Amino acid sequence: MVLARQRNRALLRHRHGVAEIARRLERDPNFTLGTSARLCGLVAQGSAKVRQFCLDYQDRIQSGTDYVNMEDQHEISPECARKSHAHFSPITGQWWSSGTVKIDALRGQGVGLAVGRVDKIYFINAQRWYPGL
Numbered sequence: 354m355v356l357a358r359q360r361n362r363a364l365l366r367h368r369h370g371v372a373e374i375a376r377r378l379e380r381d382p383n384f385t386l387g388t389s390a391r392l393c394g395l396v397a398q399g400s401a402k403v404r405q406f407c408l409d410y411q412d413r414i415q416s417g418t419d420y421v422n423m424e425d426q427h428e429i430s431p432e433c434a435r436k437s438h439a440h441f442s443p444i445t446g447q448w449w450s451s452g453t454v455k456i457d458a459l460r461g462q463g464v465g466l467a468v469g470r471v472d473k474i475y476f477i478n479a480q481r482w483y484p485g486l
Contacts, residue, residue: 372400372407378413385482388474390415396454396461404464413471415478449474 377384388395394401407414447454451465466474 371395372404375400375406375410380408385413385415385478386410388414392448395457395458396448396456396459400451400462400464404466407464407470407474411466411473412478414474415482416474433476 372385379384447486448463449466449471452463453461454461
């Protein structure tokens, strides 16, 4: 419980600003950044700064989804999975590419990462940080 409270305080303190997150990553080798709920904050900071951050810390960034559904997590229906994919894929695809990103009223430029680096963020890093995944 204490660790969860400490983690939550750290996440709240560092949820915006890649410079602050970078300092935390330098200080704590077991800290990683999950981007899913922070995508709007990253888009708002400008693509050049965030791109460099992503390149510098590509082994410590993970992505997933904070999409909430009311179904049992072990039995997500194909329909629910299709809806989630249809909603998030265009947004995240724009973000990691060099195209224009549109999230509600927010517009920005994507970070333009190579496919191999995006694979790390979406898949390889999770396998490394969560063995057996």
